[in-house]
Structures are given as structure tokens and as C-alpha cells.
Amino acid sequence: MPASQRRYDPDRRARIVRAALDVIAERGVAETTHRRVAAAADVPLGSMTYHFATLDALLADAFSLLADTVSARFTERLAAAATVDEAREAVVDLIVDESWATPRNMLLSYELYAYAARNPPLRRVMQAWMAQSQAALRRHFPPDTAKVLDAMIEGLSIHRSVDAEPMARDQIRAVVERLTADPAGAVPGAGQR
Amino acid sequence: MPASQRRYDPDRRARIVRAALDVIAERGVAETTHRRVAAAADVPLGSMTYHFATLDALLADAFSLLADTVSARFTERLAAAATVDEAREAVVDLIVDESWATPRNMLLSYELYAYAARNPPLRRVMQAWMAQSQAALRRHFPPDTAKVLDAMIEGLSIHRSVDAEPMARDQIRAVVERLTADPAGAVPGAGQR
DNA sequence: TCCCGATGCGTACATATGTACGCATCGCCT
DNA sequence: AGGCGATGCGTACATATGTACGCATCGGGA
Numbered sequence: 001m002p003a004s005q006r007r008y009d010p011d012r013r014a015r016i017v018r019a020a021l022d023v024i025a026e027r028g029v030a031e032t033t034h035r036r037v038a039a040a041a042d043v044p045l046g047s048m049t050y051h052f053a054t055l056d057a058l059l060a061d062a063f064s065l066l067a068d069t070v071s072a073r074f075t076e077r078l079a080a081a082a083t084v085d086e087a088r089e090a091v092v093d094l095i096v097d098e099s100w101a102t103p104r105n106m107l108l109s110y111e112l113y114a115y116a117a118r119n120p121p122l123r124r125v126m127q128a129w130m131a132q133s134q135a136a137l138r139r140h141f142p143p144d145t146a147k148v149l150d151a152m153i154e155g156l157s158i159h160r161s162v163d164a165e166p167m168a169r170d171q172i173r174a175v176v177e178r179l180t181a182d183p184a185g186a187v188p189g190a191g192q193r
Numbered sequence: 194m195p196a197s198q199r200r201y202d203p204d205r206r207a208r209i210v211r212a213a214l215d216v217i218a219e220r221g222v223a224e225t226t227h228r229r230v231a232a233a234a235d236v237p238l239g240s241m242t243y244h245f246a247t248l249d250a251l252l253a254d255a256f257s258l259l260a261d262t263v264s265a266r267f268t269e270r271l272a273a274a275a276t277v278d279e280a281r282e283a284v285v286d287l288i289v290d291e292s293w294a295t296p297r298n299m300l301l302s303y304e305l306y307a308y309a310a311r312n313p314p315l316r317r318v319m320q321a322w323m324a325q326s327q328a329a330l331r332r333h334f335p336p337d338t339a340k341v342l343d344a345m346i347e348g349l350s351i352h353r354s355v356d357a358e359p360m361a362r363d364q365i366r367a368v369v370e371r372l373t374a375d376p377a378g379a380v381p382g383a384g385q386r
Numbered sequence: 387t388c389c390c391g392a393t394g395c396g397t398a399c400a401t402a403t404g405t406a407c408g409c410a411t412c413g414c415c416t
Numbered sequence: 417a418g419g420c421g422a423t424g425c426g427t428a429c430a431t432a433t434g435t436a437c438g439c440a441t442c443g444g445g446a
Binding site (some may be wrong): 199200201202203205236237238239240243244 | 422423424425426427
Binding site (some may be wrong): 117 | 300337348368
């Protein structure tokens with residue numbers, strides 16, 4: 001009787017990738033090792049090198065999964081908005097709501113930023129992520145505004161995760177309104193000079 | 194004749210800390226080791242454990258130095274502004290100019306974010322950094338605006354460092370003006386509704 | 387049904403790493 | 417002037433890590 005059964009385990013590969021994200025979230029890239037991920041995914045060490053040529057390859061897959069997942073959620077939330085006002089509210093939600101700017105997601109994003117800064121393929125993943133976000137915003141706002149909003153979401157989310165006393169929802173809504181108000185519309189020439 | 198002279202080397206400790214930042218910038222926290230920092234600072238390995246109880250202690254000192262340095266520069270640039278218009282221009286500079294949002298600084302910031310997320314003392318360092326930035330902004334803008342501006346600087350800087358085609362200076366100035374325009378002041382009722 | 391390639395599993399091994407330690411040497415305080 | 421504590425320096429060592437490898441086993445296509 002063998003100490004451990006051989007398992008039939010399709011989608012083991014996917015499970016390893018998810019486990020990698022867990023380990024990164026809990027320990028950081030610096031302490032993410034084959035053995036820790038293997039333990040988290042409940043697979044033997046040998047399985048790591050079988051499914052992934054190198055540790056960096058695994059990290060790349062993990063971060064790509066992160067980008068896809070979070071990006072999809074972002075797009076979904078914005079697609080649910082029918083009017084511009086609803087879109088504005090969606091943006092506020094994305095910043096304030098606990099469902100997107102999760103501590104875990106913020107943490108993973110930081111790790112990704114640091115990692116991608118030195119890794120061209122991952123850099124492209126980040127760029128694609130940004131492009132996707134802006135595309136989602138462009139469904140409701142003009143291109144320039146979309147870019148600005150995207151950056152604002154980024155900045156406010158980060159500060160929210162660090163600041164001891166984060167801004168109130170109302171303040172954030174006010175900011176979003178300021179950034180999305182149509183300058184050419186209501187009062188021509190007002191904001192200029 | 195000994196292979197290497199014993200050196201008189203005050204401020205060796207400070208040099209090690211600076212070298213640590215160099216290594217982090219070049220290799221990332223994940224690949225920052227005693228030996229690499231020692232080589233970068235041109236000191237023997239034994240010197241590391243003499244000056245720093247642990248590798249984490251060294252990293253903490255390095256990141257604190259980063260925060261102090263960058264924060265001072267930020268404050269300095271803003272203090273140079275005499276009028277609100279000049280302050281606005283300073284903010285634009287901080288985002289666009291190559292002197293603050295250096296690739297190196299951005300990179301180091303990412304590493305810090307990731308590291309601080311799991312390290313309470315460093316977290317406090319980050320909070321102090323943020324507080325300092327906002328205090329500098331409050332010299333020219335009301336508190337709420339200062340917070341928003343700070344977040345906007347963060348977001349735009351990051352996106353600038355990732356985006357293949359970053360926003361033009363004029364666009365950024367327009368954003369800053371939008372965020373800092375006094376709604377109650379110049380053109381009553383203009384920006385509302 | 388059969389078999390072969392894909393997948394599972396354990397282990398080995400060279401290397402890099404954090405940290406401790408012992409001794410040498412010199413600046414600085416009295 | 418003297419000595420002592422701080423600082424410099426080399427090295428040792430246990431451990432963790434990335435990766436390779438060999439064999440076992442099973443599922444699914446021919």
C-alpha cells in the first residue's frame with residue numbers, strides 16, 4: 001500500500017496558478033517558492049517543474065490571471081451602467097467598494113507593479129490591463145476623460161489602502177463629478193485661463 | 194603585506210543604505226541579498242551583520258531613506274511656488290518632470306508599496322510620507338483638494354510610467370486646473386449640474 | 387482492447403543565502 | 417600616552433532553494 005495515491009487531477013495546472021496568487025498575496029513575490037506554492041496547491045514538488053519551465057514562468061501566469069480576473073470585474077461593473085450618472089456611480093464604487101479594491105487585490109497589484117517593472121512580458125500585460133480599463137470607461141466618457149478617470153481610480157485606491165483616514169464616499173463622488181463634467185457644455189469658456 | 198588594507202570608513206553605514214537602494218532599484222527586493230549590497234557598497238560581507246541586525250532592518254532603513262529624500266524634494270518643489278498658479282504648475286511638474294517621477298523612483302516606490310503592505314513599521318513610514326506630501330500641498334490648496342491632488346499625482350505618475358503613450362503636459366495641466374478650480378469663487382454656479 | 391504519451395510523484399544535488407563568530411586594528415577619550 | 421571599545425574583515429556553517437531526473441501509472445485515441 002503506497003503512502004500516497006496517484007491522483008487523477010486535470011486542471012492541476014490552473015490550481016497551481018491560483019495557489020501561486022495566494023502565496024504571493026500572503027508572503028510576497030520575494031518569499032514565493034516552488035515548495036510553498038506546491039504546498040498551497042497540494043501537489044508534490046515535482047509537479048512544479050513539470051507544469052512550469054521556471055518559477056518566473058509561473059509568476060507570469062499568475063499575474064496574467066490576476067490581470068484578467070480583475071480587469072473583467074472592472075469591465076463588468078462599468079458595463080452594468082446604463083446612463084452617464086450610473087457610470088459615475090460605478091466609478092465611485094470601484095474606488096470605495098470592498099469588492100474590487102480589496103486589500104488582497106491592492107497587495108497583488110503592488111507586487112505586480114514591482115515585478116512588471118523588470119519584466120517586459122508582464123509589462124505588456126499591465127499595459128493591456130490599462131487599455132482594457134480605459135476601453136471600459138470609454139463606453140461612457142470621452143477618451144481623454146477615460147484616461148484621467150483611470151489614473152484617478154488608481155491613485156485614490158492606493159491612497160485609500162494606505163491612508164489611516166480615507167476620504168468619504170461623498171468627497172470621492174464630488175471628485176468624479178468634477179472630472180467628468182462637460183466643460184464645453186454648460187458654461188462656455190468658464191474653465192479656461 | 195595583507196591582501197586588503199583595513200579602511201577608516203566612517204559613514205560606511207550610510208553608504209550601505211544607499212547601496213541597498215541601488216540594488217533594490219536594479220534587482221528588486223526579491224533579489225536583494227547581503228552579498229549583493231555588500232558588493233555595491235564595496236564592503237566585506239561581515240560588515241552587513243555588524244551594522245544591521247537583519248536584512249529586513251537594512252531594507253527598512255533603505256526605504257525610510259527613500260521616503261525622506263523623495264518627500265523632501267516634493268516639499269521643496271512646492272515651497273518654491275509663491276502663488277496658486279505657480280503651485281499648480283509645480284504639481285504638473287511633479288507629474289511630468291523627469292526630476293521627481295524618475296523611472297528609478299517609481300520603481301522603488303512600487304517595491305516599497307509591496308514591502309510595506311506586509312510590514313507595519315514601513316507602513317507607518319508610507320503614511321508619514323503621504324501626510325508630508327499633503328501638508329506641502331496644503332500650503333497652497335484647501336485640505337480636501339490637497340488629498341485629491343496627492344492621489345491624482347500618484348495615479349498619473351504611475352500611469353505615465355506604464356502607458357506607452359502618456360498624456361501630454363497640457364492635458365495634465367487641464368486636469369490639475371479642474372481639480373483646483375474654486376467652485377464657489379470665480380464663476381458662481383458654473384461647474385454645478 | 388491495447389498501448390503510448392501525458393501526467394504524477396519522490397528524491398537528489400549543486401548552489402546561494404542569512405547569520406554567527408573570532409580575530410585584527412585603529413580612533414578617540416581620559 | 418595608553419588602552420579599550422568600536423569598527424573592520426574573513427570565513428564557517430546550517431538551511432532553503434531552483435531545477436533535473438527516473439520511474440510509476442493511468443486515460444484516451446487508434
